Amino acid sequence: MSRTFVYMDYNATTPLRPEVKERMVEALDVYANASSLHESGRRARAEIEEARASVADLIGAKDTSGLYFTSGGSESNNTVFMTMYQLGRKNPSRRKIITSSIEHPCVMNAAAYLAEEGFPVVYLPVDSSGRVDMEALKKELGPDTLLVSVMAANNEIGTIEDIEAISALAKKAGALVHSDATQAVGKVPVSVEDWGIDYLTLSCHKIYGPKGIGALYVRPGAPIQPLIRGGHQENGVRAGTYNNLGIIGFGKAAQLALSDLPEFGARMAALRKRLMDGLVSRIPLVKVNGHPEAVLPNTLNLSFPGAEGEAILLSLDLEGIQVSTGSACASGSLEPSHVLLATGLGPELAHGSIRFSLGRNSSEKDVDYVIEKLPPIIQRLRRMSTVNPLQSQDQSQTNAPLDRLPGEKVPATTA
Amino acid sequence: MNAFQWLYSDVVKEHFVNPRNVFDPDEKFEADAEGVVGNIKCGDQMMFLLKIKDEIIQDVRWKTYGCASAIASTSMLSESVKGMDIRKAYGIKPQDIAAKLGGLPENKIHCSVLGDKALRAAIDQYLEKQGRTGEFKGEDAVVICTCLNITDKDIEEAVKAGAHDWQKLQEATKIGTVCGGCKSKAEELLHEYVHIYS
Ligand SMILES: Cc1ncc(COP(=O)(O)O)c(C=O)c1O
């Protein structure tokens, strides 16, 4: 019996594209140390520089000189924050860090570390769609602001931030600007030049390349300090013998991501719409999380009041469907997703949230399978639940997408 | 080995997929007692309904909002208390349920096994209706603070009465004010009970 298997967790990570895999199999033989001066070293180096150019193209960088390979998004983000630590220690009059309240844990925790070290750190509020409150940003910016770091697109709800506008405001205050574009790259156009930012983070395993490789873009002239000290690789910004295999795979993945982008984005958006319409019309009381338009074309985050996320996730898993949840029960902590809470969602809706993230191998058949399997799961869990939202709601409007449930906290800010 | 087994035992999976004794509103189950514990905010809430005759649990129904192990553990508990003396049922601990389920991850024992507390709340309500309020309290209590002879039940009661942080718990019970050796264990319990009752 063949089992239906539907992977809808592409924001967590992606499979290798066959073309990337093929390129990497060849690259397994590129063994030389790319820092060596001899011929095999130079050949390895040439392949690495070719990959660097592809990655620079993908993020709209004018040239490759500010592009450094790292082990991934977490390292790139930490490199920026630790650079700020050095700068702020030398110049305490400018060391305020402004970030958002919906960043990935690797930014959240790097910022928290600076706060522990005595740096003023501000987590900007977001509106109910997950967009950063620009008025709050304006109020916080000042001559003491060292860095503004806001993600280009959120991994959980897919909301896309207006980095260009954020950057323009930050620049006026003389601050440095960083954006974690790990989720945006390969899904929507990204341009460090258009955005006018100083630092950009990206990671290869989100664009159908290998894991453990990523990059940090640093605008030429912007300050940068190594997180890992050692040899002279990467102009001394990132020590360690070149990861030939990862870098060459990254180059291929970046090249393909860029050429596929328009077609890929349109196809994802159509699948996302099919999934959303199918689920919202078949399941009463569904809340669609994230921004209605400024959202990654592959990411759909829904809350199902009355049903808990881990129970939904594992029920789907039994049907061969792989998704993720913002519920605390799945994270090992007692707190549900900080992203959903920051958008003003009540804890119950956050616990009952499911993220569907589509990707290259997703098909209409996959989407229709989820649309078939999920409604009875939600119905079953709600029937055995102590909270049955259907009993307390006006039945006439149950198939309309939920805006806000009764008793839900309204976010403190409007933007 | 299939991947689902890796997360929970087969018994958990079986009870999650086919939970026993779930309350069905159409069934008109007439309960003698009802207990609710947990908090939606924390991701788990549970309700137990009991039919009791001659100190024996005749039948039981439950509802839960929670994760797979919350559903499975309540289902398992509901099976095992049928026909049980209420005094014995009152002493069931999360670890007993976890053992019957073939084990649960440690963090799940603390946060998802609320069935025993909901069951106790229902039995407490039953005793109250009979004018026997608090008759089983203090049984099966475990001494946490040996200096001051303070038990887990005392901590539980203090939290129920509003002691939601360490300072308030100390004010209410004086726990940990002698040698201090009980502090980490007591804080763990505090955390657990706050999760359940606040
Ligand atoms: C927004 C965002 N930033 C950073 C990361 C971390 O990237 P990496 O896994 O390459 O360290 C992720 C991946 O989970 C992410 O989604």
Ligand code: FES
């Ligand atoms: S054991 Fe509690 S103060 Fe000593």
